[in-house]
């Protein structure tokens with residue numbers, strides 16, 4: 001049943017639209033909300049014997065490729081905040097190229113939808129040789145990464161067929177947000193924050209249902225962008241990863257050059273590209289970085305940038321100087337969960353751009369779902 005396209009034309013389309021359900025399955029049995037507020041908690045069975053060791057580790061290293069790397073990047077800030085442990089990021093192949101230092105006191109977290117990606121698997125062997133505690137986050141029970149790590153969490157997003165990962169990405173972020181809650185101390189100072197995140201997780205499938213209603217709007221936007229050569233996506237903070245992942249989707253399936261840019265680096269190069277023609281998506285939903293993002297918008301606007309703003313509902317006027325840009329309004333959720341919402345319109349945009357440009361959505365040119373060679 002899972003590998004049937006149902007009423008959808010393509011697997012990628014089906015997988016984008018089933019995210020409310022895949023996220024529900026990812027969280028099932030893992031979020032506990034009892035009668036009193038104090039009983040809100042997270043249970044990750046596959047980690048319970050190792051949580052103490054993870055809490056004592058000197059560093060947490062996320063390792064992955066492609067979309068899985070981006071998912072870890074999206075979760076990094078909340079893991080840092082709740083655990084207080086330094087979190088570093090490694091593209092699996094780059095860690096191997098550098099033979100970068102991995103220590104016994106490290107927790108190395110391997111993120112992979114398939115659980116079979118050769119680079120990630122080799123990085124796992126390398127981390128095991130170096131004595132790190134190895135945690136797997138995969139979507140495939142019995143996969144090599146699930147088997148060879150010391151412990152882990154299955155994301156339970158259901159079978160993903162489209163080569164471009166969509167529902168696995170959002171489920172990976174949710175699992176890593178739950179990981180952050182599981183590792184973080186249950187101190188009185190963090191209680192309110194933890195509860196807001198848990199409440200936000202419970203409500204997330206509904207909010208994803210809401211953002212999926214932008215489907216037609218994203219199709220209209222795709223029609224406008226159909227003949228473009230290039231698309232930039234600016235994000236920062238929690239949504240730096242969204243910029244990378246949105247650009248990756250457009251590149252992978254729509255075969256259009258696209259680049260995710262960390263907005264704080266705008267003045268150090270990307271600003272030179274800005275003119276009246278190049279379309280730029282700016283992610284500016286409400287969070288602690290909002291005012292900084294507003295000043296980025298002003299600078300892009302001053303250079304007559306062709307802006308497509310993504311903002312929180314009701315914020316059009318705050319992000320659209322002079323009302324001259326196109327706006328995508330999305331529901332606002334807890335800041336660390338916002339990447340789950342914000343990526344959805346970009347997935348839809350990439351999907352529609354691909355179909356309109358006449359390319360193969362589910363099996364893009366030159367790419368494979370699982371890259372099992374180095």
Ligand code: G6P
Pocket residue numbers: 065066067068111112113114115116117120163164165367368369370371
């Ligand atoms: C390939 C796929 C991507 C995926 C990446 C990592 O490049 O085309 O969609 O993100 O591998 O795969 P993994 O299974 O390790 O998440």
